[in-house]
Amino acid sequence: MKRHQVTIIDIAQKLNISKSTVSRALTGHPSVRSDTRQAVMELAQKMDYQRNMLAINLSSSQSKTIGIIVPEFVTSFFPIVIMGAQEIADQAGYSVLISQSNETYETEVANAKVMLANRVDGVLISMTRETKNYEHFDVFKRKGIPLVFFNRVCHDIETPKVVVDDYEGAFKATEHLILLGKQRIAHLAGPPSLYISRKRLEGYKDALRKHRRPVIDELIISYDLTLEKVKIYIKYLLDLSTPPDALFAVNDPTAIEAIKVIKEQGLSIPEQIAIVGFSNDYGSALIEPGLTTMAQPTREIGQVAAQLLLDQIHTDSSVWKPITRVLKTELIIRGSSQRI
Template identity: 60%
Template sequence: HSSVNPETRVKVLELAEQLDYQRNMLAISLITKKTNTIGIIVPEFKSSYFPKAIIGAQEVATRAGYSIVISQSNESYETEIANAKVMLANQVDGVLVSITKETRNFDHLKVFQRKGIPIVFFNRVCDDMDVPKVIVDDYDAAYRAVEFLVKRKKKRIAHLGGPLSLRISEKRMNGYLDCLRKHKMEIDDDLIINYDLNLDKLKIYVNHLLNLDKRPDAIFAVNDPTAIEAIQVIKKRGLRVPQDIAVVGFSDDYVSSLIDPPLTTISQPVTDIGRTAAELLIDQINRDQSEWKSIIKVLNTELIVRESA
């Protein structure tokens, strides 16, 4: 405070440091009605996507004076419910959420709205809730990825998709389908496999494609982990990538440029997605609930051409 003698202030700060003094944030929160914490709920940490998004969100949060509480749901709806309850118990000022592959009911997330706690979705979003969202144009990106394969003279392009309960899976599949329709290519149901993103099962699905009488000459995968696993199976079968089967992924994970052959993929501005989501959330926190706006931010993607296609 300005009325405190400078010498006294220095002595108090020195003593506080010697005693490892920490401000009682619980007591402060009782007065201010704020904890200066932001919750982040993500579905998994197996890929590099969500750690990168969290890095971006934390940069913005720290700059604005917020700490973050992170939980991952291990792709489990029940765990996501438990994580939401933890955020409520910790009285976070706002929450960033990307849902699990199992999430079809959103009552546990609507609680935040009812309690006046702002929520922002990113990547895997909930269309049932009128709140801010940060996404990429999954349909357009998928369309461009498949069109790239068409221009490479690929005739039988398979799609390894995610669960259609996720909007990103649905949009990426629709981009794939519409690109084939535009180029008057046959849509063969045998070449379309939607799975639950459990990589342990993927070998079965890829081998199914390779065992077809007319096997695919290209695969567009819903994400990079799927594409990378597909490449491993293809190579184990003695086939060449991309000469026999080209592969394109989606997300540009850290490892995608390091595998053999390096993966052609759609790059998402993942760190910027995290930053943008945090900026939207903090803006909501600083406004009266009557002023909240359900803004949808769509960030650009880029096709990164490497050696797998």
């Protein structure tokens, strides 16, 4: 049944030396005679020997693997973050175990368990929009496994984080609409459970205040990020006695959905209603009109987060330094808010 694997013992026997010597030759230990090493290397090659990470991991009690938990995979944002993280991990010789929580709290908890069971050396995580209980993160802390949050971070737990300047980004996005001469700027916000939703909302409000515009409650809608609902809220906004003449959406998928709905309703963008998103996702340049958006350095987020995690792993202090890295966003102006 069980196919035999080529082990260092096989090599040792053929060469009539001990497995210790083979191990040393293979790992590049200095105190091995060069002809011995040579012979081992050659035979290993010839026998298709592959070091068994399972054994190495067990022996060293570390898996040389980092876990990444993301809420979803469909929009381009998370895949690109993962690319960035993987680059860094690869360079450092780490494998990457990826799982997506599907925006579901239960799945996130289950994924965390899997990571734990697989003894990952650290975890990169962006929470689901539902996550309000952080017990499953505490376990990592108790076990001394580094955790780095990115994008959707958790502020009730001391840990390194990588975020963008959500407040400032939202501020600038809103200001951009104000300077365009827009009078009634609506905001389609994310759920208050997410820190980024709150920050972006704040930036939006402060921009209005700075320019002495009223903050109008009926123009602010907080929703749970399930895109199907965008249609309902847009229709609500358009049906107001004085509808908005601009919309700042919490993220690009939301903004894109909004554009679709507004076009369906026969309104012109940006004349009747201008739109700004947040992220610069893949679709933002494709949709007509192009979506003005606050670009996030997506790949860089992944790189920085991975680097931070690796740093934590290598400094084996048991306390996590709660470093927060804030990356800059950049306004990209496209047709959805262009002055014509």
